[in-house]
Amino acid sequence: MPARRRRDTTIGRDERQLLLLNATLSHAVQHTPFYAERFGALTQPLTDVVQLAQLPLLSREELESHSLALLARDRVPVTVAMTSGTTRPRPLVTFRSAGEGTVRNMLFASLAAGDQPRPLFLHLVNAGHGFDVDAAIPGAFQVPLERWFHYQAVLDLLEGSYSFPGFASRVGGLAGALRLLKALTVLCIENDVDPGRFEIALVSSSSDHLTSRWRGILSSYWGAAIDDVYGLSEVPGLYARRCLACNHFRFSPLAVVERLELGSDAPASGPIGRLVATSLFPLAAMQPVIRYDTGDVIEVALEACPWHEEPGFELLGRASQLVVRPASTSGPSRVLLSSILLNEVLDSIPDIAVSEYGFTRGLGLKASIGLQKWKLQQSVRDGVPDVELGLELRWSPREHPGPAEALRSEVRARVLAARPALGRAVDEGGYRLTVQLHEPGSTDFWALV
Ligand SMILES: [Zn+2]
Numbered sequence: 001m002p003a004r005r006r007r008d009t010t011i012g013r014d015e016r017q018l019l020l021l022n023a024t025l026s027h028a029v030q031h032t033p034f035y036a037e038r039f040g041a042l043t044q045p046l047t048d049v050v051q052l053a054q055l056p057l058l059s060r061e062e063l064e065s066h067s068l069a070l071l072a073r074d075r076v077p078v079t080v081a082m083t084s085g086t087t088r089p090r091p092l093v094t095f096r097s098a099g100e101g102t103v104r105n106m107l108f109a110s111l112a113a114g115d116q117p118r119p120l121f122l123h124l125v126n127a128g129h130g131f132d133v134d135a136a137i138p139g140a141f142q143v144p145l146e147r148w149f150h151y152q153a154v155l156d157l158l159e160g161s162y163s164f165p166g167f168a169s170r171v172g173g174l175a176g177a178l179r180l181l182k183a184l185t186v187l188c189i190e191n192d193v194d195p196g197r198f199e200i201a202l203v204s205s206s207s208d209h210l211t212s213r214w215r216g217i218l219s220s221y222w223g224a225a226i227d228d229v230y231g232l233s234e235v236p237g238l239y240a241r242r243c244l245a246c247n248h249f250r251f252s253p254l255a256v257v258e259r260l261e262l263g264s265d266a267p268a269s270g271p272i273g274r275l276v277a278t279s280l281f282p283l284a285a286m287q288p289v290i291r292y293d294t295g296d297v298i299e300v301a302l303e304a305c306p307w308h309e310e311p312g313f314e315l316l317g318r319a320s321q322l323v324v325r326p327a328s329t330s331g332p333s334r335v336l337l338s339s340i341l342l343n344e345v346l347d348s349i350p351d352i353a354v355s356e357y358g359f360t361r362g363l364g365l366k367a368s369i370g371l372q373k374w375k376l377q378q379s380v381r382d383g384v385p386d387v388e389l390g391l392e393l394r395w396s397p398r399e400h401p402g403p404a405e406a407l408r409s410e411v412r413a414r415v416l417a418a419r420p421a422l423g424r425a426v427d428e429g430g431y432r433l434t435v436q437l438h439e440p441g442s443t444d445f446w447a448l449v
Contacts, residue, residue, distance in 0.1 A: 275296045325431075334421055
């Protein structure tokens with residue numbers, strides 16, 4: 001494919017985004033008690049998107065504790081959604097009004113080129129997270145995957161031939177959280193389902209980090225292109241897909257994104273930064289989300305993109321799960337290790353125990369799929385930062401000391417090789433990396449990546 005520069009024609013970092021941002025702010029101040037109090041002094045519209053940085057940040061704790069004061073008084077919710085409280089004591093409940101999904105619908109409609117039929121999608125949904133009004137788009141079949149009959153319904157829907165006006169006759173896309181795609185794919189493989197029965201051209205994975213091993217499994221079974229999507233359900237419009245030209249993530253123009261320093265609230269000076277996002281009106285009109293500190297850290301790609309003026313980015317993971325070398329005279333702060341990187345390395349090591357996904361219990365899977373049981377811990381020993389990676393194994397390291405020692409060295413070598421900056425820091429004696437192996441069933445480790 002010849003390299004060509006394509007201008008971003010969507011609303012991005014220009015007057016249209018500024019217009020929507022001012023609409024977002026004025027709606028929030030006029031209709032929600034929370035923002036009326038917080039931005040009360042804000043009387044003039046912003047004249048540049050960068051002025052957004054003058055407003056205070058919104059933390060996850062505030063979103064939880066002020067969720068009712070954040071609701072707009074001029075709307076009625078049609079749905080609530082929740083993000084799991086697996087790493088926190090309570091789930092986060094968010095409210096959505098009618099009409100917010102309309103923007104998504106229009107976007108999807110605009111994806112269809114000219115008079116080409118629009119694609120039919122099968123969207124695997126997690127019924128446990130509430131009904132997703134934004135995902136109710138024409139031509140997308142939403143199906144849960146928690147019971148054997150759900151699986152049979154999925155196969156029927158994928159095999160069906162339809163004649164909806166303006167749409168393709170077969171389901172051509174499969175979308176959903178990676179854990180659901182994994183369960184469906186493994187079920188099909190275990191039951192000898194011939195993928196030739198389907199016409200899936202695109203598999204779009206979200207919610208969980210897609211490792212290269214799983215990308216390979218999905219691609220070889222479905223014979224489809226694999227798309228990888230990043231977003232947070234509590235921030236409507238915060239949505240990134242991989243660029244077809246450079247393969248890095250790019251944000252949709254439906255949210256304003258900022259990158260802040262890891263250790264302060266100043267704009268990031270280097271490529272790495274904490275992601276702060278603002279949903280643009282009319283998204284999140286029911287519960288405005290302005291300067292939300294997502295807790296996720298991204299790294300801007302070093303190489304330029306042939307299609308876009310700005311480079312794409314990669315997700316590094318939760319700020320709380322990063323090993324960061326602080327800024328010093330020798331340079332800016334650097335990420336030495338992240339949960340995403342560890343997931344990529346450890347996903348292909350079958351010796352690590354797995355905590356099975358609860359939703360798979362009613363599916364009759366033979367293989368065990370779930371979250372790997374590992375944990376990254378940091379401390380300081382004799383003045384040297386100590387990074388300890390704990391792994392719970394499927395077999396007893398105490399009873400098999402030889403294989404345990406070999407595995408420990410292999411894991412350590414693979415982690416060091418995956419992030420050369422960590423390798424150098426360890427070689428120079430500035431950091432220590434140890435791998436601890438634990439007996440089956442002895443830990444509460446849980447790698448939610
Ligand atoms: Zn690109």
